[in-house]
Amino acid sequence: MIVRIRVPSVGAFIGLALVLSASPAAADPAPAAAAPRPNVLIVTLDTLRADRLGAYGSKRGLTPHLDGFAARSAVFTRAFAQATTTLPSHADILLGLAPPAHGVHDNLHFVVRPEFVTLAEHLAGHGYATGAFIGGFPLVSYFGLDQGFSTYDDAFAPAASPGRPADVQSGERRAGEVWSSAKEWLAGRASPWFLWIHFYDAHEPYDPPEPYKTRFRAVPYDGEVAYADAVFGEVLREIADRGLEGSTLVVCVADHGESLGEHDETSHGFVAYNPALWVPCLIHVPGLAPRVVARNVSHLDLYPTICDALGLEPPARLQGRSLLPLLRGRDLPDRPIYFESLAPYYNMGWAPLRGLIDGSTKFIDSPRPEVYDLGRDFGETDDRSGDGAVPALRAKLAKMDRALAFPESAGAERAADRAAIEKLKSLGYVAGRPGPRRTEFRPEDAVAALLPFHNRAAEALALHKAGKTPEAIALLREVLSARKNVGAAYLNLAAIFRDQGRLPAAVAVLQTGLEAMPENYDLYFQRLNDLFEAGEFEAVLRDFDPQAFPQTGFDPVIWNCVGLAQWKAGRTDEALASLARALEIDGAFALTYHNRGTVRLGLFQRTRQPDERSLAVADFRRAVALDPGYGAAYFSLGVAYLQGNEPGPAVDNLDRALALDPALDEAHFFLGSAHLRMGHRALACEHLTKYRATRTYERLPPAAKKAVEDLLAGCPPRK
Ligand SMILES: [Zn+2]
Numbered sequence: 001m002i003v004r005i006r007v008p009s010v011g012a013f014i015g016l017a018l019v020l021s022a023s024p025a026a027a028d029p030a031p032a033a034a035a036p037r038p039n040v041l042i043v044t045l046d047t048l049r050a051d052r053l054g055a056y057g058s059k060r061g062l063t064p065h066l067d068g069f070a071a072r073s074a075v076f077t078r079a080f081a082q083a084t085t086t087l088p089s090h091a092d093i094l095l096g097l098a099p100p101a102h103g104v105h106d107n108l109h110f111v112v113r114p115e116f117v118t119l120a121e122h123l124a125g126h127g128y129a130t131g132a133f134i135g136g137f138p139l140v141s142y143f144g145l146d147q148g149f150s151t152y153d154d155a156f157a158p159a160a161s162p163g164r165p166a167d168v169q170s171g172e173r174r175a176g177e178v179w180s181s182a183k184e185w186l187a188g189r190a191s192p193w194f195l196w197i198h199f200y201d202a203h204e205p206y207d208p209p210e211p212y213k214t215r216f217r218a219v220p221y222d223g224e225v226a227y228a229d230a231v232f233g234e235v236l237r238e239i240a241d242r243g244l245e246g247s248t249l250v251v252c253v254a255d256h257g258e259s260l261g262e263h264d265e266t267s268h269g270f271v272a273y274n275p276a277l278w279v280p281c282l283i284h285v286p287g288l289a290p291r292v293v294a295r296n297v298s299h300l301d302l303y304p305t306i307c308d309a310l311g312l313e314p315p316a317r318l319q320g321r322s323l324l325p326l327l328r329g330r331d332l333p334d335r336p337i338y339f340e341s342l343a344p345y346y347n348m349g350w351a352p353l354r355g356l357i358d359g360s361t362k363f364i365d366s367p368r369p370e371v372y373d374l375g376r377d378f379g380e381t382d383d384r385s386g387d388g389a390v391p392a393l394r395a396k397l398a399k400m401d402r403a404l405a406f407p408e409s410a411g412a413e414r415a416a417d418r419a420a421i422e423k424l425k426s427l428g429y430v431a432g433r434p435g436p437r438r439t440e441f442r443p444e445d446a447v448a449a450l451l452p453f454h455n456r457a458a459e460a461l462a463l464h465k466a467g468k469t470p471e472a473i474a475l476l477r478e479v480l481s482a483r484k485n486v487g488a489a490y491l492n493l494a495a496i497f498r499d500q501g502r503l504p505a506a507v508a509v510l511q512t513g514l515e516a517m518p519e520n521y522d523l524y525f526q527r528l529n530d531l532f533e534a535g536e537f538e539a540v541l542r543d544f545d546p547q548a549f550p551q552t553g554f555d556p557v558i559w560n561c562v563g564l565a566q567w568k569a570g571r572t573d574e575a576l577a578s579l580a581r582a583l584e585i586d587g588a589f590a591l592t593y594h595n596r597g598t599v600r601l602g603l604f605q606r607t608r609q610p611d612e613r614s615l616a617v618a619d620f621r622r623a624v625a626l627d628p629g630y631g632a633a634y635f636s637l638g639v640a641y642l643q644g645n646e647p648g649p650a651v652d653n654l655d656r657a658l659a660l661d662p663a664l665d666e667a668h669f670f671l672g673s674a675h676l677r678m679g680h681r682a683l684a685c686e687h688l689t690k691y692r693a694t695r696t697y698e699r700l701p702p703a704a705k706k707a708v709e710d711l712l713a714g715c716p717p718r719k
Contacts, residue, residue: 037310038286039248040123040194042302043235044093045228046086046136047202047268048254050079050280052225062226065233069252070282071290074327078296079281080357081256084341085269086138086203087145089255089299094118094145094196096303096318098338100401103409104143106269106343108424110412112144117315119303120148120194126312129193133182136200137171137423149196153181171427174209175199175231183238191247197235201228202258204267204427221260246286249309251302254279263380264452271447272341272353272364273380285309285327293326296357298337319404334359338400344447348487349519351441356397363393368446415554418586438519450486453479457488464496472496484516490523494530503534521551525558532565540565556586560595567599575599590627593619594636601640616640631661639670647674665694672711685715 050056053063055070056077083089083099091097091104095116104110112118120130131151139145139154146152182197201208201224208216208223216223232252239248259265259275268276281297283305300320307314308322325332336358344350355364360375371384371393443449456479464472476493479486490513497506510527517523531540544562546552552559563578579596582589597619604612620637624630638654641647651674654667672688675681688711691697697708 036247037126037128037192039192039244040128040306040310041235041239041248041250042093042194042196043232043250043252044090044196044198045202045232045252045254045280046198046200047204047256047258048225048228048280049257049260049275050254050278052222053280055282056280060222062222063229065229065236066252066280066282069232069236069250069284073250073252073282073284073290074288074323075290075292076281076283076297076323077292077294079253079279080277080296080298080337080339081254081279082298082300082337082339084256084272084276084339085343086136086255087143090139090145090198092299093253093255093302094120096300096314096320097406098300098319098404099340099342100338100405101317101319101409103406103412105340106346107138107143108343108416108420109346109414111142111414112147113408113412114144114147115408116147118145118148119306120196122148122307122312122315123192123194123310124148124150126310127192129189130195131182131185131193132196133178133185133198134200135173135175135178135198136203137427139198142420151185153178153185155181171423172200172203175201175228176209179231179235182235186238186242191244199228199231201225221258249286249306250282250284251306252280252282253299253302254281255299264448264455266455269343270341270451270454272339272355274374274378276341277339283323283327285324288327289329291327291329293323295326295332296334296337296359297323297326317406336396336400338397338404341447344450349438349517350447350450351445353447354397354401356393356400358396361389361393363390363397364448365394365397366446366448367441368443368449369394370448418556418589444483445485450483453483453486454488457486457492460489461492461495464492464499469496469500487513487517487520487522490517491526494526498530498533503530506530507534507536521549524549525551525555528558529561532561535568537565537568541569541571554585556582556589556592559585560589560592563592563599564595567602572599572603588626590623590630590633593623593626594630594633597623597633597636597640601636601643604643610644613640613644617644629660631657631659631664634660635664635667635670638667638674642670642674642677645677647677650674651678665691665696668694669697669708676711681714685712688712688715 052058052060053070054061054067055075081089082092085107087107087110088099088104091102091112092099095102095112095118097116099105102112102116104112120132124130130149132146132149132153134140134152134154141152141154178197178199182195186195202221206220206224207213208220208227212223212227213220216226239245256268257276257278258268259271259273262275263271263273265271265276298320301323302320304314304318304320305323308324321335336356338356340354342352345352351367353364353366355362357374360373362372362374362380364370369385369390371387371389372380372382373384456475460472460475463475473493473496476489479489490509494506494509497503497509507527507530510523510530513520513523514527528540528544531543540562559578559582563575563582566578567575576596576599579592579599582592583596597616600612600616600619603609604616617637617640620633620640623633624637627633634653634657638650638657641650641653651671654671654674657664658667668687668691672684672691675684675687688708692708692712697705700708
């Protein structure tokens with residue numbers, strides 16, 4: 001690949017204050033304290049392919065502001081991510097540690113441990129004001145990267161919109177919104193400050209705002225890139241307008257790239273070829289001349305480089321190295337770079353994928369190893385693994401992995417959270433809970449071997465959604481006849497059968513999947529769910545084994561399902577215990593509060609024990625407090641009040657339920673009853689008349705219909 005850089009005019013960098021010439025890293029021994037330390041701005045552009053920048057050879061004209069910035073910066077033409085997803089890559093950048101050290105290997109199953117000294121903590125310790133402004137869910141403070149930031153702004157679109165449950169908040173916000181918050185933080189801020197801005201726009205789903213949406217209708221990814229570039233331009237303009245250009249160190253880097261269909265990968269997070277691993281990396285140190293640097297560098301090098309440029313001693317144990325010599329025009333030898341892509345391993349039980357880049361050699365280790373010569377084959381089309389180099393490269397990688405690993409890194413793993421799984425799925429990630437970890441893998445378990453089949457399984461679901469269900473089913477059958485270990489193919493085929501109302505067929509497919517992949521928790525879980533939906537409650541209870549999968553211990557959803565099956569099977573005490581277990585695991589699970597309230601209300605109807613009704617009311621109230629958009633829970637709360645002879649609160653909650661979800665037909669019946677009890681005859685008649693017009697009414701047994709007719713008898717005749 002030919003990299004073209006515009007040669008900047010001398011005028012572009014004349015007049016920049018040489019603030020850094022007094023830093024200890026420079027030859028000049030003057031104390032660093034004499035000059036105020038520069039500000040530090042890191043802009044991470046999520047999912048940005050290097051080859052979309054003009055500064056990296058693109059002719060698409062998407063990035064005038066990044067290119068203008070590149071013209072006065074050091075442009076690293078061989079910068080690589082060491083991970084292929086957002087959280088691990090940002091941990092690499094902000095901790096200066098590789099994944100084997102910090103232990104964060106995907107976006108779901110890990111948190112950043114507190115014992116590491118983040119760049120924010122380090123700079124805060126040297127008097128920096130620290131602020132972070134986040135654009136995407138994988139970086140919310142919950143995952144631990146907020147350490148050291150006095151402001152960590154990860155607030156996304158408010159949840160309180162009608163009909164939208166509280167925990168399905170937007171997983172991202174646009175660059176413009178991120179920047180407007182950051183700009184407020186910057187207003188009147190005394191130097192030195194450290195500001196990290198994260199733009200998530202280029203990440204799926206590709207949906208740029210206008211005018212980019214129209215202009216890039218054919219390639220919406222490019223539209224997102226152009227939009228992010230425009231906002232980046234606003235950031236630079238603000239720095240310049242504040243007169244801070246000469247005193248602000250700026251790093252602009254992508255966390256990983258995007259494959260856009262190359263090497264069978266549509267987005268990122270599976271394989272580790274260069275479209276996903278090669279990142280744009282621009283560093284501007286005030287006072288240093290722009291240049292192009294072709295050495296291999298990685299995310300780990302940013303932290304020590306910033307420390308070096310500021311004249312600060314880096315914390316112990318950082319794993320990268322300062323690039324300041326390269327920024328000053330000197331050379332450094334290449335160092336091997338470790339990388340990994342382990343999300344498929346942690347989410348789906350596929351073979352682990354690790355590798356290294358050493359000079360121009362790239363080694364991708366898996367049960368199907370690959371070797372490329374990046375010097376002449378940067379596009380990785382000519383696999384040289386047959387040349388005999390694999391054993392030595394494998395030994396080198398294993399040694400590297402051991403040298404990078406910290407003993408405490410295993411502590412970064414924790415149980416995947418229900419809400420996080422839902423959110424990541426909404427952002428297009430495969431977010432699963434694989435079964436017991438396998439240790440033996442065959443070549444057909446390699447990510448590169450499984451990905452094309454996984455893609456076809458996803459394609460089939462899209463066909464089904466587009467109304468081409470027979471084609472979708474045929475495609476999935478084809479995938480499954482070629483490969484027995486594609487979990488998504490079983491899950492998607494079962495989903496189609498479920499949509500068609502063919503629950504026994506769905507259960508049978510999942511059963512076949514489990515026989516081929518007994519370690520796959522998603523198949524096990526979905527099968528129990530479908531058995532429940534099919535009304536096979538005893539089968540759910542017979543097949544549920546709390547010891548079979550460790551995931552059961554931290555999955556509230558399966559306990560919710562089992563609890564309902566126990567209830568339906570008449571085992572109320574066991575049901576209450578299972579639902580309590582679900583709530584122990586996840587105390588913010590509105591659905592389970594609603595279910596437990598329903599069980600308790602059923603108990604009240606049977607036993608007439610007033611305590612049971614009060615407990616049901618408490619559960620329903622908890623459900624609506626957790627999720628103010630939960631119409632069905634307001635409905636249940638209204639019914640529970642009515643059964644306690646409290647028609648006033650019953651009406652309030654039933655009205656609310658109907659406002660949130662007009663499809664809750666039966667609310668009209670209960671509203672009619674409540675209004676009758678309050679003497680509101682006209683309102684009662686109105687609701688009962690509406691109820692008589694619903695489909696739910698149509699399906700009532702004759703005796704129940706008669707009860708409604710009797711209530712309606714006293715109403716004025718319909719017009
Ligand atoms: Zn990312």
